[in-house]
Amino acid sequence: MFDYIIIGAGFAGSVAAERLSTEANKKVLIIEKRNHIAGNCFDYKNENNILIHKYGPHLFHTSNQKVWDYLSNFTEWQIYHHKVLAFIDGQKVSVPFNINTLYKLFPTSIAKKLEEKLLENFPFNSKIPILELKQSNDADLSFLADFVYDKVFVNYTAKQWGMKPEDLDSAVTARVPLFIGKDDRYFNDTFQAVPKHGYTKLFENLLDNKNIKIMLNTDSKEVMNIKNEKFYLFGNEFNGKIIYTGQIDELFDYRFGELPYRSVEMKFETVEKDYFQEAATVNYPNDYTFTRITEFKHIHPVNSSKTTILKEYPQQHIQNKTTPYYPIFTEENQLKYQQYKEYSKQFTNLILLGRLAEYKYYDMDDIIERVLEVIGEIK
């Protein structure tokens, strides 16, 4: 009946389903644990008409023309340039740390000296990861690196990951480098926008195909099982292909142990104010136990005398209790993942895609690019 079973209706699963059903006329069954599509991009309008990102802020940004063009088939866009402030020493300053931030936090003479030093050493508009700047032998740059490390990174990373920046893969903190320029935006990508009518609508459009059937509220283990390296759907051997986008350790019953993830508790509050804060997101590296507050009205402006904010409290992930948001990027965990990956190779009809199945910190555009590539090859 089905050519493909896809587990998970986030970007990985939904883009795969769209490509296979539209381009290759394949019949696809999507099995989704939650009671909704769109994975962690799921959004909805609350009672005040404010569009809420249920699983935390998702701001679309890419420099990949192909990905942008592809998604543009399924949504209109609302141009949106994300700005983040960080509450540091009693002030709210731009993050990524940039030349404007220097002038806000230091007396002009010191800021000027640091700016000159930065520009002597790095091209204007370049990006330097904090851990790289920390290697500098120059006394002024080393002072700056220690300052930014202490004020912006070390405590935020302790809250978010329960670790020091150095103990994580360097790519994690490199996502938010120092910016040797005066652009206050969080991202520098060519395309920056949010789906005009929300992500959920975009996903509805992706999945709107008679070749796609969706089972919500269904854990794949309820309807599928593995025996002798073969997959069974409702007790019958399934000879089509399986695209699995859930946790790889869960799929294989944790046979090599649990892969650790970081979770976040999302606490929403609605306040009787037009606006709560000056920017969409304010990070609190050093204060409180949440990492950041996001105010959704800044992302999708709406006429309401109330506003809804989200405080993110990072927490350890507990299997079947919390949502696994972030693979924890350490060498040890990568090795464990490799064991699962190796083991998965004996399942010749299994394709692993996405943050959880590939144990990889994909951004939205990266996973879409990957799915377009992988599906392009197997069709």
Ligand code: UDP
């Ligand atoms: N980070 C930090 N301070 C900040 C912002 C980011 O230390 O003010 C570090 C932290 O380790 C975080 C990583 O940079 O996990 C990546 O941040 P990003 O905003 O990209 O995280 P996401 O939006 O994916 O949650």
